[in-house]
Amino acid sequence: MWAGRTLDSLVCVQDELRIRNLTAGDTDGFRACLDVAFHETTTDASLRRWWQLLDLDRTIVVLDGDTIVATSGAFPQRLSVPGGELASAGVTVVTVLPTHRRRGILTRMMARLFEQAAAAGEPLAGLWAAEGGIYGRFGYGVATQVATLELDGGSPPPPRSQGADFTLELLPLDGAGPLLDPLWERVRAQRAGVPARTEQWWSGNVLSDLEDEREGAHETRLVVARDAAGAAQGYALYRARDAEPATTVEVLELIAPDTEAEATLWGYFRQIDLVGRVKATGRPVDDPLKFRFDDFEAAHVADVNDALWLRLLDLPAAVAGRAWAAPLDLVLDVTDRRLPANAGSWRLEASAQGDGRCSPTDRAPDLALDVAALGAAYLGGVSPVRLADAGRIAELTPGALARLDVALHTPRAPWTPEDF
Numbered sequence: 001m002w003a004g005r006t007l008d009s010l011v012c013v014q015d016e017l018r019i020r021n022l023t024a025g026d027t028d029g030f031r032a033c034l035d036v037a038f039h040e041t042t043t044d045a046s047l048r049r050w051w052q053l054l055d056l057d058r059t060i061v062v063l064d065g066d067t068i069v070a071t072s073g074a075f076p077q078r079l080s081v082p083g084g085e086l087a088s089a090g091v092t093v094v095t096v097l098p099t100h101r102r103r104g105i106l107t108r109m110m111a112r113l114f115e116q117a118a119a120a121g122e123p124l125a126g127l128w129a130a131e132g133g134i135y136g137r138f139g140y141g142v143a144t145q146v147a148t149l150e151l152d153g154g155s156p157p158p159p160r161s162q163g164a165d166f167t168l169e170l171l172p173l174d175g176a177g178p179l180l181d182p183l184w185e186r187v188r189a190q191r192a193g194v195p196a197r198t199e200q201w202w203s204g205n206v207l208s209d210l211e212d213e214r215e216g217a218h219e220t221r222l223v224v225a226r227d228a229a230g231a232a233q234g235y236a237l238y239r240a241r242d243a244e245p246a247t248t249v250e251v252l253e254l255i256a257p258d259t260e261a262e263a264t265l266w267g268y269f270r271q272i273d274l275v276g277r278v279k280a281t282g283r284p285v286d287d288p289l290k291f292r293f294d295d296f297e298a299a300h301v302a303d304v305n306d307a308l309w310l311r312l313l314d315l316p317a318a319v320a321g322r323a324w325a326a327p328l329d330l331v332l333d334v335t336d337r338r339l340p341a342n343a344g345s346w347r348l349e350a351s352a353q354g355d356g357r358c359s360p361t362d363r364a365p366d367l368a369l370d371v372a373a374l375g376a377a378y379l380g381g382v383s384p385v386r387l388a389d390a391g392r393i394a395e396l397t398p399g400a401l402a403r404l405d406v407a408l409h410t411p412r413a414p415w416t417p418e419d420f
C-alpha cells in the first residue's frame, strides 16, 4: 500500500522506493532493467543509440535502495491526426523488474507520465504495447493496426507501374534524412497516426542500421524513386535475408506519397534477381498493393497486428485538434477512472467546415463509453459501430452511433508505420 504520494518519492510500507528522472550515471542500471524485463541482451551500441534518443527530462526510473527496479519514458511527439497534428507523449521503455511486479509501480509511473504530458501540453499519449492486457486499464485503446504483406519475387511488376517515368537510385543511408523527411511529412498529411521524425530520429534510429539489431539479415539498403525532374517521390528501406531456396527481401519501410512512385518501388522488389519472397512489414491495413494486380493473390496479407494504442489525455483539446468529416451534435457520457477531468457528460459538436468542440453539459447522453473506446475510435481507424458491437459503447439514442461513425471517418486508414 502506498503511504507517500508526492511526485519525487514513492513510499511503500514494505520497501522504500524512490522515483526520479534518468541521469547520465544510470546507464548500467537502466540496461539491466531492460534486459531482465524484456529477456534481452542490449549491446553497447544499442544502448548508446537508445540513450541518444531518450529525453532525460521525460524518462524516469524507480529505485529500491540503489537499484533501478523500473523504467519508463516518453518521446515528445507530433502525431498526425485527421486534418492536422497534435502533441503526443510517445510512451516507451516501460519495465518493472520481476522482483517488483504487481505492486502498483507501473500504475504510479503512468500517473507521473500523465502529469508530465499535461505539463508539456500534450492532449494525447500513444504507445506500442508488449502485451495486450496491460494498457486498457490506463485508458488506452488500439487505434491503428499494421499488416504484413507478402509477394513472390522474380515476377513481373504490378501492371500499374508500366509507363511510369521514374528512375530508381540506391543511396547510402548516411545523411539521407533530409531527403526522406519531406516524403514522410507528405504521408503524415495523408494519414493520421504517424509521428513526425526529428533529424536525430532519422540519423540515430531509422538510418542507424546497427549490425546487432539486424537479427541475422544483411545490411539495410535505401532505394529512392525520382521523377523525370529528378525529385524524390518515394523511397524504401529493405534488407536481404538468407533463406532456402532463395533469399527473402524484407521491406522495412516503403514511403511514397505519389502512387506511381509507389508502384515503381513495388516493381523494383518484384524484379530483383535471386529473390524468392518479398515480405513487407508494418504496412497500412488498407494498403492499395493488392488492388494493383489482376491476380488478387499476387500479394497477400500474411498478418495483421495491433500498432498504436492511443490515450486521450485532454478530451476538449483532442476534439478541437482534429478535423471532423460531418456535422455532429451528440452527448457522450465518458468514463475515465484515471483522469477525472475527462469524465462526465460532454456535448460534442462538429461544424460543416470540420471544426469540432466539446463542452460539459447536463443534456441526456446519446452514447456512453470509456475513454479507451474513444482513444480507439479517435483517428478514424476503428468504427464506433464495431466498438458498440463489442460491448464497448452503449447507444442510448438510436442513430447516434452511425452519426459519430460518419463524423470520425477518414478517407485512408490511420497508420503507424514504426514501433517506438
Ligand SMILES: CC(=O)SCCNC(=O)CCNC(=O)[C@H](O)C(C)(C)COP(=O)(O)OP(=O)(O)OC[C@H]1O[C@@H](n2cnc3c(N)ncnc32)[C@H](O)[C@@H]1OP(=O)(O)O
Residues within 6 Å of the ligand: 037, 038, 091, 092, 093, 094, 095, 096, 097, 100, 101, 102, 103, 104, 105, 106, 107, 108, 127, 128, 129, 130, 131, 133, 134, 137
Ligand atoms: C510501451 C512499452 O514500453 S510496452 C512494454 C511493457 N513492458 C513489459 O512488458 C516488460 C515486462 N513486464 C513488466 O515490466 C511489468 O510486468 C509491467 C510493466 C507490464 C507491469 O508492471 P507492474 O508494476 O507489475 O504493474 P502494476 O503493479 O502497476 O499493475 C497494474 C495493474 O495492471 C495489471 N497488469 C500488469 N501487467 C499486466 C500484464 N502484462 N497483463 C495483464 N495485466 C497486467 C496488474 O495485474 C494490475 O491490475 P490491478 O490494478 O487490477 O491489480
